[in-house]
Amino acid sequence: MGRKDGLVGLASNVDLPPPDISVANAIQYYGKVGFSALETVVLLGGHTVGVTHCSVIKDRLYNYKGTQSADPDLDAFYVFFLGNIICHNDPNAVDMFVFLDSPDSVLTVDNSYYKMLLAHKGILPIDNAIAFDPSTSGYVNDLANNNDYFLDLFGKTIVKMGLIGVLIGNQGEIRQVCSRTN
Ligand code: HEM
CATH class of the missing domain: 1.10.420.10 (Peroxidase, domain 2)
Structure with missing residues (x-):
């Protein structure tokens, strides 16, 4: 097998x-x-x-398609939660992991x-x-x-x-x- x-x-x-x-x-x-x-x-x-990492989704949180804002398709509370708790908009921040499914x-x-x-x-x-x-x-x-x-x-x-x-x-x-x- x-x-x-x-x-x-x-x-x-x-x-x-x-x-x-x-x-x-x-x-x-x-x-x-x-x-x-x-x-x-x-x-x-x-x-x-499983998980992904902030580096993979940072654009969706902070600069979607060059707009300097979040992907409008992503739930606003989730943007707030992911951005403030997990993926800080700081190039020196640790590349934290993010669950792909609900926690x-x-x-x-x-x-x-x-x-x-x-x-x-x-x-x-x-x-x-x-x-x-x-x-x-x-x-x-x-x-x-x-x-x-x-x-x-x-x-x-x-x-x-x-x-x-x-x-x-x-x-x-x-x-x-x-x-x-x-
Ligand atoms: C279009 C198809 C797919 C794309 C673009 C894709 C993309 C990704 C990306 C970007 C990650 C996160 C990697 C990281 O940040 O380290 C990921 C994780 C993962 N993917 Fe996919 N994936 C695809 C299909 C699949 C399929 C077919 C499976 C299994 C049946 C799968 C299972 C997983 C699992 C389990 C993880 C989490 C890995 C971990 O926790 O370390 N993915 N995927």
């Missing part, structure tokens, strides 16, 4: 989408590896756990991420974008309304993602220490 590790690990080989990727490009990005638009939205539900649910895999998006509390630009783009907002609504539906689809989609580029035969290895090759 599980996936084997590669024999080479280079930052230059890592292909990760940027946080401000457009919805159309995100759908295209996951489409290339076999996912539908719905599955792309379901995969982003991975943000039901009371960030340790639980559930559909609260989608509820946060609909409440204009999506943290990353792409999180917010999927909630209000006409091509994905219906999916976000459905997922926000039904936790069982989310859990079922999320499980299936994560398993499908685990089947991308599987190393077989003598490709790769099972590492003795996960941070380096054997």
